[in-house]
Amino acid sequence: MVGKSLAVLMIGFSLFWSVASWAQDAATAPEPAAAELKIANRSIMVFRSALLGETPETRVKRAKTAINEALDDADDPRVSLDAIQTSYLVLIGSKRAFIVSPKDVDASEFESVRQAADSAADNLRQVVSETQEARNFRLILRALAMAALATGIYVALLWGMAFLRQRMLRKLPELMHRHTQALKVGRVQVIDANYLYPLVSRLLGVLRWLVVLLLTYEWLGFVLSRFPYTRPWGESLNNYLLEVFAYLLQGIVGAIPGLGVALAIFFIARGATAFSRRILRRMAMPGTFSWLNQETLQPTQRLTSLAIWLFALAMAYPYLPGAGTDAFKGLSVLIGLMISLGASSVVGQAAAGLILTYTRTLRPGEFVRIGEYEGTVTELGMFTTRIRTGLGEVLTLPNSMITGTVTKNYSRTVQGAGYVVDTVVTIGYDTPWRQVEAMLLEAARRTSGVLEDPPAQVFQTALSDFYPEYRLVAQAIPSQPRPRAVLLSMLHANIQDVFNEHGVQIMSPHYLGDPQQEKWVPKDKWYTAPAQPPQEL
Known part of the structure; x- marks a missing residue:
């Protein structure tokens, strides 16, 4: 009896252990695939x-x-x-x-x-x-009839599109020629029909293929939906098209409020720009502000407009469609990185242009010398400055180069408009300085284009070891826009003529030893012609 009880106990223990093992295996077993x-x-x-x-x-x-x-x-x-x-x-x-x-x-x-x-x-x-x-033969025949009818309509629509395309292509040159003739600015035609025709024909071709694809998609979805076995495919095609259309419509509707705010910011910025221009024009009137005049008005208006539009862009950026997407953010970062890496020189040139404008270093029409370049300023821009040389060349100089070099302005020291013309000659000490001065003034009077008032002046700028240095300074006539090189050439020719007429050599003497006779000018020769003695009162 005890042995039988022990056997039952052993069997129960084995069953319990088997159930526990099965439960543990079931708990640790991986989830089956769906x-x-x-x-x-x-x-x-x-x-x-x-x-x-x-x-x-x-x-x-x-x-x-x-x-x-x-x-x-x-x-x-x-x-x-x-x-x-x-x-x-x-x-x-x-x-x-x-x-x-x-x-x-x-x-x-x-x-x-x-x-x-x-x-x-x-x-x-x-x-x-x-x-x-x-399994209903009548319903299958009905589905086949509907599919055949849809196929016929589909083919008819394709044929109609091809027919309309051929007619449009035949009439397109005439229509384009008629309408492009009306698009003129003065006598200049804005758009040439010969260049516009290929573009319009390609756009029509792309539109045609888009319509063909849409018709094919709809035809295929309708035909597949007629038969029971292929109906799920047709429903999935139709549902996908509806989902795409709903997604686009939802995106357009969702973007309308943001676009409205962005447009409102645009019109506000436009109005602020026009208002700032009127205010700046009033402030530029004489006697209002010394730093704002007609020369600095245009760049100041540009800077003010740029600041307003940059602020408007920063305000409207969050309301633009897609501004919150990762692609838009990544593109913005890429553009900002490109600008920051490549615009350093551009920003430097713009800063130099502002310095030249507001310090009034240069003005259009002034005759200047910038480094080794000399000419008349024709345009003072934000990034570059253009000057016209006496040889007819137009030089474009970076503004940063101008701010980093010495600039000589020949038009600032003159009386009124115009520019300064000067030249240097060296004559030996045995020629009276009064005679040299008189001959240089005579050459200036003979030169067409040199003002008589203020009169030309001669300065002895140096007493060198072998000769004195004479500098003739005159003012050019602004009404005669003769290049400075041409005017200097005429002045040099007249100097040679006057010196030849009075038998004076234009030379810079050098010697190795003392001369036999002393090189000095007696008093009776101080006023040798054309020099004139001072009149006694």
Whole structure:
């Protein structure tokens, strides 16, 4: 008796250990792969868990067999639900189709097991209805007729598009020529029809292919939806097109408020720019501000407009469509990096241009010498300055180079408009300085283009070891826009003529020893012609 009890105890312990091992293996076993149940090319539901020892794949095979047998045995099988504790049994006729368990429910799609079971039952009812439709010869003939009619309409539309395209291409040159003739600025035609025709024809071709693709898409979706087996494909095509259209429409509608705010900021910035220009024009009137005049008015207006528009762009940026996307942010960072790396020299040139403008170092029309370049300033820009040399060359100089070198302005020291003309000659000490001065002034009077008032002046700028240095300084006539090089050439020619007339050599003497006779000018020769003695009062 004791041995029998011991044997029963051992068997119970073995069963307990087996059950515990099975429970532990079940707890540590990996989740089985989900399997989709499809009947007649239509998805009914997805099994995500094992049930009663059957994997999702096995459950799918068993459900397919049961549903196909029910469809073959009954003419009108009825789909119903039966609750089993927390699960639901889906019946087709009197046979079990499958079971919907709580672990099969996707929480992102359904809120409860009942809702998932109802959805699976509805899909199965649709399969039953489409199976009956596929077995009805009259309905199949009707679907074929509808597909043929749709195909005929599709072909007719394609032919009509081709016909309209040919007619439009024949009439397009005439229409373009007629309308482009009206687009003129003065006598200049803005758009040439010969260049516009290829562009318009290509745009029409792209539009034609887009319409063809859309018609083909709709035709294919309609034809596939006529037949039970291909109906899921047609529905997916139509749903995808509707989803795309809804997405685009939602994006457009969602972007309208932001675009409205951005447009309001644009118009406010435009009005602020016009108002600032009027204010600056009033402030530039004489006697208002010393730093703001007609010369600095235009760059000041540009700077003010740039500041206003940059502020408006910063304010409108968050309201632009797609401003919050990663692509838009990445593009903005890339553009900012490119500008920061490549605009250092541009910013330096612009800063130099502002310095030249507001310090009034240069003005258009002034004759200047910048380093080794000499000419008349024709344009003072934000980044570069243009000067016209005496040889007719137009030089474009960077503003940073001008601010970094010595600039000689020959027009600032003159009386009124014009510029200074000067030249240097060196004559020996044996020639009276009064005679040299008189001859230089005579040459200046003979030069056409040199002002008589203020009169020319001669300065002895140096008493060198071998000769004195004479500098003739005169002012050019501003009404005669003769290049400075031409005027200097005429002045030099007259100096040579005057010196030759009075027998004075233009030379710079050098010697190796003392001369036999002293090199000095007696007093009776101080006023040698053309020099004139001072009149006694």
